[in-house]
Amino acid sequence: MTHVPRLLVLVLVGAAAAAAPASGQAAGARPAVVRVAAAADLKFALDEAAARLARREPALRVEATYGSSGSMHAQLRQRAPYDLYLSADVDYPRDLVSRGTGSVRDLFTYATGRLVVWVPAGSTLPVERDGLRALESARRIAVANPRHAPYGRAAEAALRRTGIWDRVSRRLVLGENVAQAAQFVQSGAADAAIIAKSLVAAPAFGGAGRLWDVPDTLYPPLVQGGLILPWAASRAGAERFRDFLVGDEGRALLQAYGFGPPPR
Amino acid sequence: MDWTAILLTVKLAALTTLLLAIVGLPLAYWLATTRRRWRAVVDAAVAVPLLLPPTVLGFYFLMSTGPNTAVGRLYGRLFDGTLPFSFAGILLASVVYNLPFAVRPFASGFAAVDHRLIEAARCLGASGPRTFLTVVLPLSWPAVLAGLVLAFAHTVGEFGVVLMVGGNIPGVTRTIALAIYDDVQALDYASANAASALLVVFAAAVLGVTYSLQRRPLPL
Numbered sequence: 001m002t003h004v005p006r007l008l009v010l011v012l013v014g015a016a017a018a019a020a021p022a023s024g025q026a027a028g029a030r031p032a033v034v035r036v037a038a039a040a041d042l043k044f045a046l047d048e049a050a051a052r053l054a055r056r057e058p059a060l061r062v063e064a065t066y067g068s069s070g071s072m073h074a075q076l077r078q079r080a081p082y083d084l085y086l087s088a089d090v091d092y093p094r095d096l097v098s099r100g101t102g103s104v105r106d107l108f109t110y111a112t113g114r115l116v117v118w119v120p121a122g123s124t125l126p127v128e129r130d131g132l133r134a135l136e137s138a139r140r141i142a143v144a145n146p147r148h149a150p151y152g153r154a155a156e157a158a159l160r161r162t163g164i165w166d167r168v169s170r171r172l173v174l175g176e177n178v179a180q181a182a183q184f185v186q187s188g189a190a191d192a193a194i195i196a197k198s199l200v201a202a203p204a205f206g207g208a209g210r211l212w213d214v215p216d217t218l219y220p221p222l223v224q225g226g227l228i229l230p231w232a233a234s235r236a237g238a239e240r241f242r243d244f245l246v247g248d249e250g251r252a253l254l255q256a257y258g259f260g261p262p263p264r
Numbered sequence: 265m266d267w268t269a270i271l272l273t274v275k276l277a278a279l280t281t282l283l284l285a286i287v288g289l290p291l292a293y294w295l296a297t298t299r300r301r302w303r304a305v306v307d308a309a310v311a312v313p314l315l316l317p318p319t320v321l322g323f324y325f326l327m328s329t330g331p332n333t334a335v336g337r338l339y340g341r342l343f344d345g346t347l348p349f350s351f352a353g354i355l356l357a358s359v360v361y362n363l364p365f366a367v368r369p370f371a372s373g374f375a376a377v378d379h380r381l382i383e384a385a386r387c388l389g390a391s392g393p394r395t396f397l398t399v400v401l402p403l404s405w406p407a408v409l410a411g412l413v414l415a416f417a418h419t420v421g422e423f424g425v426v427l428m429v430g431g432n433i434p435g436v437t438r439t440i441a442l443a444i445y446d447d448v449q450a451l452d453y454a455s456a457n458a459a460s461a462l463l464v465v466f467a468a469a470v471l472g473v474t475y476s477l478q479r480r481p482l483p484l
Contacts, residue, residue: 071449140349145432148449173349173431176445184431188330189348 031061034237037072037080038064039088039224040144040179041113041151044202045257046086052253053244060237068177070148076101076229083232084241088113088178088196089150090225097227106228110245112260113222114197114213115154118185121208125192128212132162135192142173142184142193151178154219155194161218185209197258223263265458268435269443276351276439277419280358284366284415287359289408292370293396297382314364322428325357329429349431354439357425366415373407374400406478413474417467 031054038046043066050062065072069087076085076096087093090109097104117127117135127134135141144152152174159165173189175181178196185193186206193200200211226245228238244250251261295307313321329347330336339347347353377400385395401408423441430437432446440459447456 068449070451074449074451077451140346140431142431145446145449147446173433176427176432176449184326184348187326187348188332188336189326189346189429190431191331 031059032234032237034060034062034084034234034241035082036062036064036084036086036241037076037082038066038086039069039072039150040066040177041088041196041198041224042066042086043179043199044204045198045254045259047204048257049245049250049253050241052249053241057240060240062241066177066179068144068149070150071177074148079231081231081233082229083234083238084226084228086110086224086226086245087150088222088224089153090223093225093227102227102230106230107225108227108242108246109223109225109262110242110250111224111254111262113151113154113224114216114258114260115151115158115194115219115222116197116200116214116258117192117194117212118182118200118209119192119211120185120188121210123191123210127192127210131212132158132194132214132218133164135159135168135194136164138168138192139171140173140184140190140192141168141171142175142181142190142195144178144181144195145174145176149175149177150222151181151194151196154222157220158194158214158218198254201258221263224259225262265455265462266438266440266443269438269440270459270462272351272435272438273420273440276355276358277416279355280362280419281366281412281416283355283359284362285412288363288366288370288411288415292367292411293374293400295367295371296374310367311364313361318361318422318424319428321357321361322425325353325360325425325429329353348429349433349437351436354426354430354437357429358419358422361422361425362415362418365418366411369407369411369414370404373404373411376407377403409474409477413470417470420463420466 036046042064046064050064053060053062065082069089069092072085072087073092073096076082077099085093085096093102093107096102097107117132119125119127125134125138143155146152146156156165159168173184175184179199181193181195182199182205184190194214197211197213199205200209226242228235228242232238245254255261291310295303295310326348328335329339331340331346336346339345343352347356381399381403382395385399390398421441422439423445426437426439426442430442432438432442440463444456444459447453447459
């Protein structure tokens, strides 16, 4: 048994040595960290926005956590320690404000989400020709969970307005958020997905496929909105990042990733 | 409360436990009695899910059983379907993930049986399986029960693997853990609360019954 404490000492020394350089760095010029609770459809666009801002302003670092807007909303109601909330549906931040969390002055819209049908390159589903109706012959269709993910609700609305909801609803598989729905189809486990254009149009989205834009008349607009949280540890940083996103450069970047402009 | 999800969860847990008894008891007996060198390898392989986050198993399961993989094609040819997003899929993942929770208690129970008794039974002409059923199992049943109960309870509580490979389909792969998660995300705290309270009572009851049973001799 005597070798156990020795091993423990070794592990502790190793851990301390590994941790030392990191803490030394932090003691220097420490960038202000903006912690963002972000909708999953922002995954690729926001990573680039953060990288671009970091190049220009090294004193600012954006750390984003991605999830379904509804999950984030539930966490923020319990004061999750984020500085900025970027939702795929402006109703969520608006609801926070109406509950007394945050000020209406810190509420903003930054983009409009777009819905697409995505199928892997080898798929025989004629989405270009038949649009959503092509999905009637799909086995498994991945969507985000309509109960708490805006893209899931948009997908449901589009299927209902096309009149095929009753025929395909049993074949839906629900991702916890829109990025998980993308992963279901990317892995080949589902043969089609109705998801965010911003995910599948991004170069970082692996896997070749074809996409079809769902006409925006088929679903209520996915107005993406955000909120600077009243308990933000880095309020100045959060404002700076918001200004970047709603400014010309941010808007152009979001559009390059498949988002539309926010409504006027 | 989502009774479909509760029934599905009970079905999943019961079938997982049954399959683990069929696979796990012989495996554990082999592990407890063999002197082969690669016993350690098998022991480690069985225990690996203890150390892995469920997401690792879920991720690999999803990547290795899709319709474009060898496993997926074979399964598609045999059963005309896909493993991910099916009940069979979460059952298989659940069996793999719960293997250590059943096999390790089984094996430690078997190893604790006095080896002379086993040798005596074999010398008196009993076959291996008969020795197992009439000597080993009656002497180690508290450990076997513990393994089965752990596997059942752990399946009821399983979340990560089912979330990754199930696709959250009502009546097929939406277990009670997922239903509670959805309730919370959708801010339906009343429903989440009802199902959660039921699970707490269930867990306490299962453990209470198990522990009190184990203090008695074999109830057969």
